[in-house]
Amino acid sequence: MNEFENAKNAYGSTPIPPELAGRVQEGIRAGKDRRRNRRAMAVRRWAAAAACFGLVLAGLNLSPTLANAVSSVPVLGGLFQVLTFVDYDKSEGGIDYDVSVPEVDAAGSLAEKVNAAIQEKVDQHLAKAEQDWADYREAFFATGGTEEEWGGREMNVMIDYEIKGQTDHWVSFIVTFAEGWVASYEERNYYNLDFAEGRSLTLRDFLGEDWVNTCNASIRKQIDARTDAGGSTLFFAPDEGGFTTVDESTNFYVREDGIVVVCFPKYSIAAGAAGNVEFAIEAP
Secondary structure (H helix, E strand, O other), X not given: OOHHHHHHHHHHHOOOOHHHHHXXXXXXXXXXXXXXXXXXXXXXXXXXXXHHOOOOOOOOOOOHHHHXXXXXXXXXXXXXXXXXXXXXXXXXXXXXXEEEEEEEEEOOHHHHHHHHHHHHHHHHHHHHHHXXXXXXXXXXXXXXXXXXXXXXXXXXXXXXXEEEEEOOOEEEEEEEEEEEOOOEEEEEEEEEEEOOOOEEOOHHHHHOOOHHHHHHHHHHHHHHHOOOOOOOOOEOOHHHXXXXXXXXXXXXXXXXXXXXXXXXXXXXXXXXXXXXXXXXXOOO
């Protein structure tokens, strides 16, 4: 077998690691479910608001135009709103897109900066996915692959967001970017925003001046609790790249009950089977 056949087989039969791609695919499916649920909730809010104002909803027909309008109903209130700015599910050029992008509507520069940052990430993610797919397709056929062997392969590309917690002046949400095909990855971006003060919130804001020790003690305790009697654990030892301490760059979100949840990406402090690792931190 020559080198071209070897390369073709490598591209055609490369398996998706269960611990990596499986979780990404689960995330894509979960994202679709969240979008459907969020849209249904938006429809109910819209209908309830219309009834309060005495509007008559006759022959409500969810055309694409109306569906887009309903999906943009604000999910939060107070000093700000979080709207679904872009929402579509389509297949094009071998890529299955499942995209739901938030936009923050609030006075001041904070919303503008956040929206610009989110849009930049969206543009980068979509451009990367399209280039990854083009490169893979080109390599597949360049190494002798046939249309029959290609067999309608498809890449899944997902962008979604989830509101984790909110009050009348702050919001905590996550925007997730995922790509699933021969190789898979997922990236999460965390936003904790205070619109009363016009700034991003920090762990210190929620946990006090001793936030580092508070987080570290809680995380180490939870890591120990996830170690079995024989000492087996998915977590890496500190000298092997495992957890050592939180810092200003540590990701987190805040739940509806006010509990802070510190987050670490897959593979950062534990084996891939652990997925994205989270630790709920009780305030002192």
